[in-house]
Amino acid sequence: MARDLGELNREDFARYKDDVKKEGKPFFPRAIFHDTVMSFIVVCVITALAVIWYYDADGVKPGILGPWYTEPADPGTTDFVPRPDWYFYFLFYLLRIFKWPETVFIATVGIPTIGLMLLIGLPFYDRRRERRPLHRPVAMVAAVLTILSMAVLTWKGATAKEALGSELVTLVPKWAEEQGFADNPEAVKGAELFAQSGCLNCHTYMGQGAGNLGAPNLSEIGATNDASYFVQYLTNPAAFGNTVMGSYAYLGQENLAALGDFLAASKGTSSK
Amino acid sequence: MAAKSKKDLLVANAILAPLDWVDERTGAVRGTKWFLFRNVPRDVSWAQTLGSAALTAFIVQTLTGVILAMYYEPSSSIDPITGKPIAYSSIEAITNELTLGWLVRGMHRWGASVFIILLFLHMGRVFLFGAYKYPRELTWITGVFILATGMLLGFTGYLLPWDQTAYWATVVGINLNGTAPFAGPWLAQFLAGGPEIGSDALAKWYALHMLVLPGAIIGLIGVHIYLVTRLGVSSPPWSSEEAGRERPPVQTTGTRSGLVRGGGGGD
Ligand code: HEM
Numbered sequence: 001m002a003r004d005l006g007e008l009n010r011e012d013f014a015r016y017k018d019d020v021k022k023e024g025k026p027f028f029p030r031a032i033f034h035d036t037v038m039s040f041i042v043v044c045v046i047t048a049l050a051v052i053w054y055y056d057a058d059g060v061k062p063g064i065l066g067p068w069y070t071e072p073a074d075p076g077t078t079d080f081v082p083r084p085d086w087y088f089y090f091l092f093y094l095l096r097i098f099k100w101p102e103t104v105f106i107a108t109v110g111i112p113t114i115g116l117m118l119l120i121g122l123p124f125y126d127r128r129r130e131r132r133p134l135h136r137p138v139a140m141v142a143a144v145l146t147i148l149s150m151a152v153l154t155w156k157g158a159t160a161k162e163a164l165g166s167e168l169v170t171l172v173p174k175w176a177e178e179q180g181f182a183d184n185p186e187a188v189k190g191a192e193l194f195a196q197s198g199c200l201n202c203h204t205y206m207g208q209g210a211g212n213l214g215a216p217n218l219s220e221i222g223a224t225n226d227a228s229y230f231v232q233y234l235t236n237p238a239a240f241g242n243t244v245m246g247s248y249a250y251l252g253q254e255n256l257a258a259l260g261d262f263l264a265a266s267k268g269t270s271s272k
Numbered sequence: 273m274a275a276k277s278k279k280d281l282l283v284a285n286a287i288l289a290p291l292d293w294v295d296e297r298t299g300a301v302r303g304t305k306w307f308l309f310r311n312v313p314r315d316v317s318w319a320q321t322l323g324s325a326a327l328t329a330f331i332v333q334t335l336t337g338v339i340l341a342m343y344y345e346p347s348s349s350i351d352p353i354t355g356k357p358i359a360y361s362s363i364e365a366i367t368n369e370l371t372l373g374w375l376v377r378g379m380h381r382w383g384a385s386v387f388i389i390l391l392f393l394h395m396g397r398v399f400l401f402g403a404y405k406y407p408r409e410l411t412w413i414t415g416v417f418i419l420a421t422g423m424l425l426g427f428t429g430y431l432l433p434w435d436q437t438a439y440w441a442t443v444v445g446i447n448l449n450g451t452a453p454f455a456g457p458w459l460a461q462f463l464a465g466g467p468e469i470g471s472d473a474l475a476k477w478y479a480l481h482m483l484v485l486p487g488a489i490i491g492l493i494g495v496h497i498y499l500v501t502r503l504g505v506s507s508p509p510w511s512s513e514e515a516g517r518e519r520p521p522v523q524t525t526g527t528r529s530g531l532v533r534g535g536g537g538g539d
Contacts, residue, residue: 016516024311039328050378073439123409131402131509
């Protein structure tokens with residue numbers, strides 16, 4: 001008689017129950033002893049991390065485990081490379097791999113969703129009764145590949161370097177010179193904001209920047225539109241069909257106006 | 273002898289009777305016995321402690337989190353005394369002024385990372401043992417939801433100190449949400465609490481971080497542990513003493529395996 005999977009599974013589990021009853025050890029106190037020791041170690045490790053973190057750092061001055069806190073949040077000046085907590089580094093790095101605007105949501109939404117689905121579905125597509133690792137080659141290879149790629153992405157995310165706003169801002173006089181807006185203080189202020197607001201994490205400008213996520217080179221953007229258009233654009237890029245770039249409304253009207261002037265003044269080196 | 277039995281009687285009246293009273297109405301005593309006085313496979317050992325280790329880390333998060341909540345203020349308005357955002361100032365005060373505040377905050381902060389690491393290790397051991405297979409599918413699925421909720425807890429907590437790291441990581445996170453098709457922009461708008469990320473956002477993230485997500489994860493953990501107790505923990509599949517191992521035909525022809533059917537909650 002051919003027996004179906006469900007029946008075999010139930011038999012296995014019945015045997016399991018029976019074995020546990022006859023040859024098992026009592027959860028209390030035998031197994032719970034291991035649990036208690038392990039829990040104790042966990043609490044010790046957490047405490048030790050907290051102590052090292054506290055005594056090695058001092059306020060905003062980081063120790064080996066980082067600072068107590070960084071400077072207060074400041075939406076205006078953004079000389080700051082955004083970093084999520086370490087377990088999001090892989091996502092953070094995926095974003096740099098999917099550079100083109102049409103593909104960004106693959107990294108931000110697609111891959112995590114697929115990953116979650118694969119995890120939830122695991123017991124349903126891996127239906128064999130076999131539990132010994134060496135007899136589950138596909139599962140083991142898939143697991144090793146997953147762990148490796150997560151590790152590599154996390155590592156890359158941790159060590160990825162963006163040019164800091166403070167380094168870029170030193171280029172502003174050069175930009176002003178070459179673009180010919182050195183005599184326009186509003187545009188110069190806009191250029192400084194541009195350097196510090198993370199625009200160059202996506203865009204390129206005068207040979208600087210990352211060219212990520214399909215963001216265009218802005219060196220000659222001033223030839224296309226005027227300052228008020230750019231202010232509107234930065235306030236709500238989504239209204240212009242740009243769902244990659246976030247809104248910069250938080251910079252405030254004054255700063256946005258400066259950015260607008262800067263962009264409008266960036267007509268490229270040729271047209272000066 | 274007579275004295276002793278009188279003492280026994282006293283004990284029975286003072287302790288056992290109230291317990292019986294409670295048990296008769298709630299089943300709490302029987303439930304605790306069911307949880308504690310059960311057998312686990314003989315070869316269960318360190319690898320199977322990772323789940324309870326994650327539970328311990330979670331309990332640390334809960335306790336330290338409650339203390340932090342007593343002193344933390346989720347507002348991005350400027351504190352007139354310090355000239356810094358109120359949330360930031362309250363974090364500074366917890367770290368620098370509150371007795372052992374630094375320890376509570378440090379444990380909460382590092383406990384989060386330890387918790388996530390333990391979740392991954394626990395999941396790895398379940399995967400290695402093939403312990404997600406029949407009949408433990410739902411245990412696995414509640415586990416996946418716990419992992420997702422745990423990561424969201426980390427993400428929402430990251431914003432609360434309202435420092436540059438927190439703020440900019442969150443701006444990027446919200447913008448990422450915004451790239452999702454359909455619900456994305458709406459979700460981003462909701463999380464940011466308006467065009468500018470400010471107090472509205474902080475209050476929302478705080479509510480998520482200390483009410484909604486912990487509520488969800490506690491419910492999930494409860495179901496998870498109930499299932500683990502009901503179904504039993506699995507042996508290492510390579511163990512020669514594995515509970516449920518296949519026997520040579522001679523042994524399994526007996527009546528015993530066919531009769532004891534699975535699914536038993538009971539005791
Ligand atoms: C707060 C988080 C969690 C807690 C407190 C927890 C707790 C536990 C405990 C105490 C056990 C008993 C055996 C052991 O410790 O290995 C267990 C087993 C199990 N856990 Fe978790 N767990 C958590 C998260 C997860 C996650 C993220 C997954 C996977 C996605 C998962 C899947 C499972 C499965 C399938 C079992 C049954 C294993 C067996 O019977 O051998 N759990 N869990």
